[in-house]
Amino acid sequence: MSAKRVDAKNRWRNVMVSFRASPEEAQQLDRLVALSGLTKQDYIMKRLADREITVESNPRVYKALRIEMSRILQELQRISDSSEISDELKELIGMIATILGEMKGEV
Secondary structure, X not given: OOOOOOOOOOOOOOOOOOOOOOHHHHHHHHHHXXXXXXXXXXXXXXXXXXXXXXXXXXXXXXXXXXXXXXXXXXXXXXXXXXXXXXXXXHHHHHHHHHHHHHHOOOO
16 A cells, blocks of 8 residues: 655545536636636645735746747737627736736746
8 A cells, every 4th residue: 555645734634525616617717727827736825714815936837828928919919899708808918917017026
C-alpha cells in the first residue's frame, strides 16, 4: 500500500468534492483559474474560504492573459454598441486589468 500524501500544510486531503456546471460556467471557471496561475483546486478552495487570490506572474499567467486579451479584442471588434457587452466580458476585462496593474511593478 502506498504512503499517505499530505499537502504543504500537513493536511491529508482524501475527500473528493465534485459539482455540475454548464459549459459556459465551466469555461468561465477555466478562464479564471488560468488567469490566477493557481491550480483549479487551490483557486476554488480560496474562493470558497473568501480568501484573497494573489496572482504570481509566471509564463502560464502571461500566456493566459495573452489568449484572453486576444479573445476580448475579437469580441470588442464584433460589438458595435457597448450595451451589447455581456456582464461576463465586463468582469473578465476588469479582472485582467487588475492583474496587469498588479504585474506592472514586477515586469
